[in-house]
Amino acid sequence: MLLRVAVNTPLRRCFDYLAPADHRGSAPLPGTRISVPFGHRREVAILLETPARTDAPPAKLRRAHAILDATPIIPADMLSLLRWASEYYRHPIGEVLAAALPAALRHGASPAGGRTGWRLTAPGRAADPDTIAARAPLQARMLTALGRCDPTGLAGEELRGLGASVRPALRALQAKGLIEACSLPSSLPEVIRSAEPGPELTAAQREAVAAIRADFGSFMAFLLFGVTGSGKTEVYLELAREALARGLQALVLVPEIGLTPQLVRRFERRLATPLALMHSGLGDRERLESWRAARSGQARVVLGTRSAVFAPLPEAGLIVVDEEHDTSYKQQDGFKYSARDLAVLRARRERIPIVLGSATPSLETLHNVYRGRYRRLDLPERAGCANQPRIEIVDLRHHAVQEGISTPLVLRIQGHLERGGQVLLYLNRRGFAPTLFCSECGWIANCLRCDAHLTLHRSSHQLRCHHCGAARPPETACPACGCEVHPVGEGTQRIEDALARLFPAAPALRIDRDTTQRRGQIEAKLEAARRGEARILVGTQMLTKGHDFPEVSLVGILNADQGLFGTDFRSSERLAQTILQVAGRAGRAERPGEVLVQTLYPEHPLLRKLVTEGYEPFARAALEERRATSWPPFSHLALLRAEAPTRQAPLDFLERARGLAPGAANGIALLGPAPAPMERRAGRFRAQLLIQAAARASLQRLLSDWVGQVALLPEARRVRWSIDVDPVELF
C-alpha cells in the first residue's frame, strides 16, 4: 500500500511512502497524520491519498513509521479547501496544512479529549505523602494536591505553583508508579447560566437578521453595510444566537486588533455558550485547546482572527467576517492567503451563509455587490439616536500651523473642551518627528540598513528605524557639516508635547505602539480614556479600530495627505476607510460629532467626494478609476518578490523568471522587474515583478506552470523569493 503525504517543507511536491510494516486492514483516509522518515529527520505528515502506483524510484521509497490517527484529523471538506488554497496561492501544500493546524498536533498531541494532566494511581492513593516528605517535600506536596483532586487529576500548569522544579518531581513520581498521565476535561470557561438580554434591535437590524436567517442552510454572501455605530455586532450576536438555537456552530472572524477582551466578554454574556478563541496571542497549548473545543462541537462559537478560518467546525452554520475591508485578513508572509476570501469559499462549499460586515467595504466586495454576487443589507442609522458626524476639510495652505495643528483645529479643540467634550487626534506616525535634518547642508538621519529616514523618539532619546528596528542615539550636530540639526515633521510624541503647551489644563493621553508595548497596557489606557481621565487622545491606527469613546465629540485627522498620493493604487481607498473609521469614533452617544481633516490638497476629487457625499459615492468613483486604469477588481494580480544581500541578484532572478513566462498574451502583462518602492530594507535589496491579468483564470493558468519553473531556476537559490497572489501591499 502506498501513502502519498504532504510534509511541512517549502518543497512544492508530495512524497510517497510504503505503509508501516505492521499495518493491516483498509487504507487510512486522506487527512490522517502519518509519522514518516524524512531525510535524516522524523516528521508528522498528512495523508493526501493512497495512490495505486508511484513515480518514485523504488530505491528511494521508504516505509512510514506509523499511522497516527484512526480517523482523519482534517475532515475531507477542509482538506479539499486547503488543497485548493495551496493551488490558488501557489504555496507548498505541506506548509499550507501546517498553517491550518495547531503546531501541537504535529508534535504528537491527541486531537481528541481535553488537556493532559496527572492523577494518582492505585498505589499512589494508598501511599502516605508524609513518608516521603522529609526527602522529597515537593513530591509529597504533589501527592497531597493530587489526592485532593482525585480521581479527576490536575494539569501540569496547576501543579507548577507547588515548587520550582516540577518536571523532575513529576517524573520521579511517575517512575515510582504513584501517578500517571491522564486526560482532563476541557478547560472551557464556566458557562454563564442565562444569556444577558441585548438592546432592542432597530428596524434595519431586524430586517438584516431576517434576510440572513432566511438563508440559513444554504450559501449566500451578504455585505452588511452599516455605518460606524449602527450596531453590526448586535446583528452578529442575533445571528449567532439563531445558529445556536438550530444546533449549529458559528465562526466569527475579526481583524488582528479587534479581538479585545470587551468583545469576548460581550459574546460570552450575550450568548451564554462556550467560546473557542483563536488568535496569535495563544500559546501552543491554548491553540490546541481551542481547536479541540471547536472540533468536538463543545464550543458553539469560534471567535478568532485570520487563521481561525481553518477552525474545524463539524456543525458549521454561519460565518461572519467583521470589518471585512481590514487588510490584516491577508497574511503577509509565508502562506499568503486572504482569510476573508477563503471564508467566502468555505461558506460556499459548506452551503452556509456568510456575512461580511463593514462601514467602509473594500472596493472588491462592493464590486461583488454591484454585479449581483453578494447581497447587500444596509444599516443606515446609528443605533441610539446619535447623528452621523459632520466632516470638514481644513486647507493647510491657507492657515497657520503650529506643530502640525492648524489654527482652525486649535480653535475647534478649544471649543469642544470648553463644552466638556473629548477630542481625538489621529496621526499615523509614531515617535516625536519623522526625521532629523540639517538645514545648512541638507543632511538627513538615514537608516544604515534601509532606504528610510530614522524617526526621532525623544522620550527614549533615540533615533529608530520603523522598518528594521535599528536604534541609535541622535546626533547632536550634523555629522557632515557640524551645524545644528532639527527634528522635522510631527509624530504622536510631538503632538502630545504641543498639546501640553496649547492646552495645559486638558490632560492628553497618547495611544500608539510605543506607549502600549506591554500586554494589557492598551486596555488600561482605553479604559482611562473612556472614563474621561484624558480630555485629548492622540494616537495611531491602534486608537481607531473598533474602540468606542462615547464622549469624543471632535476628531482631528492631522495628515490626510499620506494616503492621497501613496505608492499604490489602493492608497485612496485606505485613506477613505481610515477617515471614516476614525470619524466613527466621534459622537457615538447623544452628542453630534465633528471631524476635521487637514490637507494640503483640499481639491483632490476623491477626497471631496468622500467628504461631501459619503463613502459609497466615493467608492463608486474610485471603482470607475480602477476600471479605467485596469487595476483590481478589474484585473487580477500576482507579485513575484525577491530579496538578497546584493542589488543585482533579485533583479537577475526576476529577469530570468520573466523570460520563462509565455509572452504577453491572454490579456496578461508583466510589469518589471523593478526595485521595490523601498529597495533596501534591513540590509537586503528587494525587487519585484508584477503580473497583471484581465481574468483570474488566465492568471491561474500562467502561474500553474510558471511558478514551478521559477522555483527550479539556478538564480532562485541566490535569493529569497515568494509569490503573492492577490497582493494587498505592492511593496
Add this chain to the structure above:
DNA sequence: AGCACGCCGACT
C-alpha cells in the same frame, strides 16, 4: 527550509 557532505584557511 533544514541538514549533511565536502573542500580550503587559522588555530592547538
Add this chain to the structure above:
DNA sequence: GTCGGCGTGCTC
C-alpha cells in the same frame, strides 16, 4: 594535524 567557513545537493 583539526575546527569551521558556507557552496551544493537532497528530502519518497
